[in-house]
Amino acid sequence: MSAEKITAESRTEFGKGAARRIRRADKVPAVIYGHGNDPIHVTLPGHDTWLALKHGGANALLELSFEGKTQLALTKQVQVDPIRRTLEHIDLVAVRKGEKVTVDIPVHLNGEAAPETLVVTENSVVSVEAEATHIPEWVEISIEGAEVGTMVLASDLVLPEGTSLLTDPETLIVNITNAPTAEEVEAELEEAEAEAGIEREDSDEDAESGESGEGESTEDGESAGE
Incomplete structure (x- = not known):
C-alpha cells in the first residue's frame, strides 16, 4: 500500500x-x-x-x-x-518505514459456491502484523464451486509475504452449508414473529376462503345461516 x-x-x-x-x-x-x-x-x-x-x-x-x-x-x-x-x-x-504494525484487514470472497448452498461469513476481518508501508488492503478467499461442508479457517488464508496472521488459526472464516428451503424460511419467520409477539393478519386468499364458506345453502334450499 x-x-x-x-x-x-x-x-x-x-x-x-x-x-x-x-x-x-x-x-x-x-x-x-x-x-x-x-x-x-x-x-x-x-x-x-x-x-x-x-x-x-x-x-x-x-x-x-x-x-x-x-x-x-x-x-x-x-x-x-x-x-x-x-x-x-x-x-x-x-x-515509520519498516515498522511493524497490527491492523485488521477485511476478507473478500471471490467466485460462486456450488448450487443450492448458503455461504456464511463467520468473520469478515482478520488481525495481522505487517510493515506499515506494506499493509494489504484485504485478503481474498476463492469459494468457486465450493460444496456443502466446506470450511475456511484463518490458517487457510494466503497472506502476502511479510504479513503474519495474528488471529487464532482455528478461527472459522467461511462456512458453506445447505441453502434453506422455502418451508424452512417460512417456519423460522413464523417462530421469530411468535417470539416477538407479532400476529399475522389473514391473507386475501384465506379471507376469500372464509367468506365462501358463509351462507352456504342446505339441502332444502335454505341458507345455513338463516
Whole structure:
C-alpha cells in the first residue's frame, strides 16, 4: 500500500466552535498519536483526505507534510457525519518505514459456491502484523464451486509475504452449508414473529376462503345461516 500525500496544517484552535469553523472551510480536524510524543493537532484538506481514505480503505496510510517536515501516519479512527456523510474527525498513528504494525484487514470472497448452498461469513476481518508501508488492503478467499461442508479457517488464508496472521488459526472464516428451503424460511419467520409477539393478519386468499364458506345453502334450499 503506497502512502497518499496530504498537505496538512498545524492546528492551534480547539473546541467545538473551532471544529465547526474548520469543517465549514472544507477541512478536517485530526490528531496524530504515537512514538511516545505528545499528540499533534492538525487540519487536513477535506476533499483530498476523503479520496485518500476511499482509496486506502480502513488502514489508509498518509504521508503528511506540515511545518517543513513529513510524517507517515496510519488511519486509526474516522468519524463521519451519518447524515451528510462528511468527515468529522480523524485519529492517526505515527509510523515509520519498516515498522511493524497490527491492523485488521477485511476478507473478500471471490467466485460462486456450488448450487443450492448458503455461504456464511463467520468473520469478515482478520488481525495481522505487517510493515506499515506494506499493509494489504484485504485478503481474498476463492469459494468457486465450493460444496456443502466446506470450511475456511484463518490458517487457510494466503497472506502476502511479510504479513503474519495474528488471529487464532482455528478461527472459522467461511462456512458453506445447505441453502434453506422455502418451508424452512417460512417456519423460522413464523417462530421469530411468535417470539416477538407479532400476529399475522389473514391473507386475501384465506379471507376469500372464509367468506365462501358463509351462507352456504342446505339441502332444502335454505341458507345455513338463516
